[in-house]
Amino acid sequence: MPIATRVPPSALPWSGEDLSAIICDLDGVITDTAAVHATAWKDLFDEYLRTRAARDGTPFVPFTEADYLDHVDGKPRYDGVRDFLAARGITLPEGDPGDDPDAETVCGLGNRKNMAFNDVIDRDGVTVFEGAVALVRGLAEAGWRTAVVSSSKNCGPVLERVGLTDLFEVRVDGLYAAAAGLPGKPAPDTYLEAARLLKVAPERAVMVEDAIVGVQSGRDGGFGVVVGIDRGAGADSLRDNGAHIVVKDLGDLLRDN
Numbered sequence: 001m002p003i004a005t006r007v008p009p010s011a012l013p014w015s016g017e018d019l020s021a022i023i024c025d026l027d028g029v030i031t032d033t034a035a036v037h038a039t040a041w042k043d044l045f046d047e048y049l050r051t052r053a054a055r056d057g058t059p060f061v062p063f064t065e066a067d068y069l070d071h072v073d074g075k076p077r078y079d080g081v082r083d084f085l086a087a088r089g090i091t092l093p094e095g096d097p098g099d100d101p102d103a104e105t106v107c108g109l110g111n112r113k114n115m116a117f118n119d120v121i122d123r124d125g126v127t128v129f130e131g132a133v134a135l136v137r138g139l140a141e142a143g144w145r146t147a148v149v150s151s152s153k154n155c156g157p158v159l160e161r162v163g164l165t166d167l168f169e170v171r172v173d174g175l176y177a178a179a180a181g182l183p184g185k186p187a188p189d190t191y192l193e194a195a196r197l198l199k200v201a202p203e204r205a206v207m208v209e210d211a212i213v214g215v216q217s218g219r220d221g222g223f224g225v226v227v228g229i230d231r232g233a234g235a236d237s238l239r240d241n242g243a244h245i246v247v248k249d250l251g252d253l254l255r256d257n
């Protein structure tokens, strides 16, 4: 019997509460793609900062993991570019999403990183966190509503690549947010939109995130249970920013009955 069928909601740490939906981030929660995003961002920014330093005759200061976690992680593509550059005192013209990847604009840099991200997943494929999938399937079988909320415009193609387009009833991703004019994480709007589409009050929903801006969205959206997945942000930081529970993997919440 697949693990998922052994997981009624009463098997979870929050049983007893009046919860009926699970709303998950994608990268780093369902698929092991957060690290691919992080590497693609590092390659992009190191190359850009190195070129800029050579041009200006200033020292090259590389992009660090802390830069990623503090300024880029979990945010929509162009917000990440803008916020990180601002932290280094750099302002570039915004440009346009149709910009050439070589354009020295916020959108151009973001588009360059997107090419790198897609090259890596084309080459290496995408790994799925099987325990997370089992938990979501188990809850769905027990009648819970399900949604995915991702800042990424690659959310659909990533789910398709691993055959999981049917895992969630509702998807609010980077493309949806841009079309609907919703502000990205840390604003709670994309999570609240998912709850609205599921017709579930936020306080009756569990939300799951690995990024600091993500748990902040859950906290500010008033979600019933905010689960933090620690993939580098740190359990204390996730808790300080809104997580009620922190685990290493969503599958850790599965219990054998």
Ligand SMILES: O=P(O)(O)OC[C@H]1O[C@@H](O)[C@H](O)[C@@H](O)[C@@H]1O
Pocket: 027, 034, 037, 038, 072, 073, 074, 075, 076, 077, 080, 114, 150, 151, 152, 153, 154, 155, 174, 211
């Ligand atoms: O894939 P896109 O549209 O460039 O989205 C970017 C972002 O997508 C998120 O899901 C990641 O957690 C971020 O760290 C990433 O930067």
